[in-house]
Amino acid sequence: MAMNSRPLGGISSLTALFCATATILSLICAPVAARSGYTGLQNGFYSRSCPDVEKIIYESMYESFKKDNSVAPGVLRLAYHDCFVRGCDASVLLAGSNTERANLINTGLHGFPAVEAAKAAVEKACPGVVSCADVLQYAVRDTVILTGGQSWTVPAGRRDGRVSLSSEVPENLMTPDKKVPVLLQAFQKKGLNAAQMVALAGSHTIGKAPCLTIDNRLWTYDSPSKVDPTLPASFAKTLKKKCPAAGLTTPIDLEVVTPTKFDTQYYKNIKNSLGLLTSDQSMWEDSRTKGEVVSNINSHTFSSNFAKAMIAMSKIDVLTGNSGEIRRVCSVVN
Template sequence: MTSKSSFLTFLVCAALIPVLFEATDAQGLRSGFYKKTCPKAETIVRQTVASFVAKDATVAAPLLRLHFHDCFVRGCDGSVLLNSTKGHLAEKDAMPNLSLDGFDVIDTAKAAVEAACPGVVSCADIVALAARDGVALNNGPSWQVETGRRDGRVSSASEAVANLPSSFGEIAELKAIFARKGLSAEDLAVLSGSHTIGNAHCNAFSKRLYNFTGKGDRDPSLAPAYARTLRSQCPRGDETSIVEMDPGSAVSFDTSYYTRVSNGKGLFRSDAALLHDKVTRDLVYQYTGSASKFFRDFGVAMGKMGNIGVLTGARGEIRRHCALVNA
């Protein structure tokens, strides 16, 4: 995955990977938006992501998470990238976002794109493209990313807290949060599959191990043997250690996450919650047996998510630096 041969194979074959759904012109976005104004934009982003993954394959998961956390707060406008200012906390400093990573990849891609086409390509589009490319480089699907997003100028930590789903969320809460963003229970099930890559801090799930109902108990939906393994990795009170969300598959985008969920080995309570609704439960079992269906549905769901609340046309701006609004 991190070899030079894999890197070169990706660059040569990326354009040949079948598009998983038909491109549409939603909310002003379109395929090939930068074809005339910055024709190498998508190639530059792809090469940047590939160079980082070649050194560390685990960076793909943070890029996917950045896109998700961006889109669920104010829409896909790059607001998750903005720095806090004096007296104002931005999204990246909200509690749910303190473990976000991958900002250096986005900044590097932005600098390279700016060198080629100053003031043309938005940070929001770079985030969307980088998420897609990171997944493809971790043996996952590719999909058509429509571009044309512009960057927002507002970023609020309180809005991040209010809009991001919790890793401890139950199914009704999760479905309601997704519905507010125009996403279905089916989208919830398939996008949860992103947990097949990446790591998590112990404090994101330790309540399931030590104090599930406030009585020092374990979440009964968690397989006992898996719970013992997690306790050995995350001692009581551990806030800093990390574990693989899908052990043995943390850098390979596949369906093993769904197998684990069906066996009571989903890391988060929100993973286990998928079994508490017929629609999401049925999809957990379907995806367990069909990588092709999962990949196809994942591409479609990512396309829908990438259209949430986008700024196009004259709205927003094209930031020169992703962490700062233009003067």
């Protein structure tokens, strides 16, 4: 049963601290944690049970990235798709016909073998100790380092879910034609605010999207020209060259200037009306997000905002204590 990660108040922070330090009492504390918003995650959770876990995962991710640098955006996107559907419980990693992975929205997900390789390396050193949900969160942090972004400390102690349902995907994950009012509702439902949403969307500084995700801007916009009028004419022309007809799956860069670098160019692009997806560019149109786009142009601000928002996202509805399991292989339940 997933815990509620949002604070409800009424429980003293002393209790939470007590629960945090007394690992042995984790089972007793679990119900308290659920009510207080204390998630049971800890920095250095594996310092005794698997002290080299982060090094092992980084080395494995480094090897995967060296062979194919597209694993970085692939794995980073997995974090969003995992945490927003049933919490950060590695449910997105489960394979099978009616699983989250099988949903149309998740067709383009990739990077699974890199996560499996990291998990296999960890299993060799510490069998049955580190959850796939934690491996994924560590691996995601490493993808940001590998593409030139700043590191952060990943709180751990998540356990793996046993359920993954394709039917739960559409209500939780946003499509790229949506604008801030709709996007923000989805993020708020997960306990994240506008500033955190803008910081997380900064992930689109790397990676690709299929042409069909901008059909609504290039080919089917509701105007005589069929082109989104907020697209500068020269940008629309360039995009039409890359995506010469509607419905194409050809991949194009989400961030057109430095597409493989984890930097703040994504925000500069939005400011210059060069955001690719409607969802990205809409952040310039809404007073709740516009100022955040401007702030994140500063790399120190973005690094700090991104790290904090990733940590917040990684705490959504986590399983801890004796809930769930520690999967041996991430694509199947034990």
